[in-house]
Each structure stands twice: as structure tokens, then as C-alpha cells.
Amino acid sequence: MDKYKILLVEDDIKLADMICSFLAKNGLEVFHIADGLEALQRVEELKPQLIILDIMLPGLDGLSVCRKLRESFAGVIIMLTALSDDIDEVAGLEMGADGYLGKPIKPRVLLAHVRAHLRRNSLLENESLADETNNRVVTGDLTIDAASRKVFLKDEEIELTSAEFDLLWLLAESKGEIVDRDTLHLKIFRLEYDGMDRNIDIRISRLRKKLGDDSKHPELIKTIRGKGYILASM
Known part of the structure; x- marks a missing residue:
């Protein structure tokens, strides 16, 4: 069976490397893109089941990326942010995000959320x-x-x-x-x-x-x- 594909959109390279390494060690295929516009352009090509999306991005901010993704992407979107403002949390979820996690993020917590979303969408289990x-x-x-x-x-x-x-x-x-x-x-x-x-x-x-x-x-x-x-x- 193919690995489940995760797209990480994050411009903090050190954090991205840590997340990619941890998720890969736990059986997930992870692609990393550091730019919002590039992420939009490559989603159709990569066909991920789940996208981890930072809010503060070069090219196009995460909220705008999320809004545009929801025009055609039916998979899971989990948003990450270092900001503590409730407005950003509400805005992200209003634009179609499925989950919201604040930084600093613990890899095991992120993995638990990823698995929960995949399971709920019948990607980790053969029953819905x-x-x-x-x-x-x-x-x-x-x-x-x-x-x-x-x-x-x-x-x-x-x-x-x-x-x-x-x-x-x-x-x-x-x-x-x-x-x-x-x-x-x-x-x-x-x-x-x-x-x-x-x-x-x-x-x-x-x-x-x-x-x-x-x-x-x-x-x-x-x-x-x-x-x-x-x-x-x-």
C-alpha cells in the first residue's frame, strides 16, 4: 500500500526538516514547500491527503492559501502559527482549515493530529x-x-x-x-x-x-x- 502523502508548507527550514524527518520515520511520505504560491501551484501534482500549512509564509500568506485551496482541495488542512491571536485561529478555521496548532509544536502532538485526521477520513482504516x-x-x-x-x-x-x-x-x-x-x-x-x-x-x-x-x-x-x-x- 502506498504511503499517505503529506504536504508541509513552512518557511522555517529548521522546523520543516524536523517535522519532515519525524513524520517520515512514522511511515508518512512528506513533501516540503517553503512558499505559499508554489504550494498552490503544486498541490494538483503532488495530490497530498493532508496539508500542514503555516500562516506566515512568503509569496502568499497561509490564510489566503487555505482559502484558495478550498476551491478544489477536499483533503485535510492543519494550520500552524506562532501567533497567539484568536482572530488568526478563527480566520483559519472559517476559511476551511480542519485543525489549528500553535507553535512551538511538539512533533508527537502533530503526528497524533495528523493520524486522527487521516483515520477520520478513512485513509488509515478501511472503514468510514x-x-x-x-x-x-x-x-x-x-x-x-x-x-x-x-x-x-x-x-x-x-x-x-x-x-x-x-x-x-x-x-x-x-x-x-x-x-x-x-x-x-x-x-x-x-x-x-x-x-x-x-x-x-x-x-x-x-x-x-x-x-x-x-x-x-x-x-x-x-x-x-x-x-x-x-x-x-x-
Whole structure:
């Protein structure tokens, strides 16, 4: 079986060499590009399953690269940044990134996230979330079909990323019941929730926006303060 291809877009050569070496030792085929524009030009040629994308890049910044990639790239995008500004985290995820990790990054943590994303996208396992459940959930005007991995709102298909669908389906499996952040984080990333990671919260925000759910007074995906989230039963 071919190795899974990872594209690392990072202009810090020392960091890039360390990441490439570590991921390669763990069975992944890694390509490194240090320029945002070049990365865009070579994605079709390299056909990676997952892209690790720094925000601060020469040529074209990572946020712009992510936005342009999402016009045609359906794989996983994990963003890296040395910045601690929440705006950059939100912006990256709003533009279609599947995950967000701050620097300095520990190679084992990055590898864990890479494996979790690949596994969830059925690249490390021969079964998918849809195959395991083969089910459909309907609540109000919303229909979530696990077999086709499609979502419809009032019979209009809603375009979700793979990561967004998986999060929505986890809530759908427990429709009308609270699903805590620990459970969501563990099932999606195969990592314990550390109390600081905001990836789940920001994905919920993206889902609400795409589903037309009022972010201030949501009726479909509700926040249960101090506990988690619930997909309302309508």
C-alpha cells in the first residue's frame, strides 16, 4: 500500500526538516514547500491527503492559501502559527482549515493530529464513519445522511467539509442529548481534551453559520454551558 502523502508548507527550514524527518520515520511520505504560491501551484501534482500549512509564509500568506485551496482541495488542512491571536485561529478555521496548532509544536502532538485526521477520513482504516452507521437523522428541516455523507436543509444540500460533517454526525447520533467537549475531542482527534483547545467550539460556530442557526440564540445546535453541545430534537 502506498504511503499517505503529506504536504508541509513552512518557511522555517529548521522546523520543516524536523517535522519532515519525524513524520517520515512514522511511515508518512512528506513533501516540503517553503512558499505559499508554489504550494498552490503544486498541490494538483503532488495530490497530498493532508496539508500542514503555516500562516506566515512568503509569496502568499497561509490564510489566503487555505482559502484558495478550498476551491478544489477536499483533503485535510492543519494550520500552524506562532501567533497567539484568536482572530488568526478563527480566520483559519472559517476559511476551511480542519485543525489549528500553535507553535512551538511538539512533533508527537502533530503526528497524533495528523493520524486522527487521516483515520477520520478513512485513509488509515478501511472503514468510514458512514459505513459504521449507515443511518440517517432528521431534525426539523435538517437531514443528515451518514451513508452519503450529505446534509440537507429544507431539501437544499449544505456543503460541509469532512471535519464539519463528522462533528455534526457525532451530535446527530445523540440527537436531543448533551455531548460533552471531552467526548467530541476524543472521538475526533483521538486525544484527551486539555481544556484550552478551541477547535471544537470554532467548528460548532462554522456549522451554525452554514446551517443558518443564530449564533447568539441558536435553536439547532445549542450550547449547554459547562457541559457541551446538543443537537435539538425538533
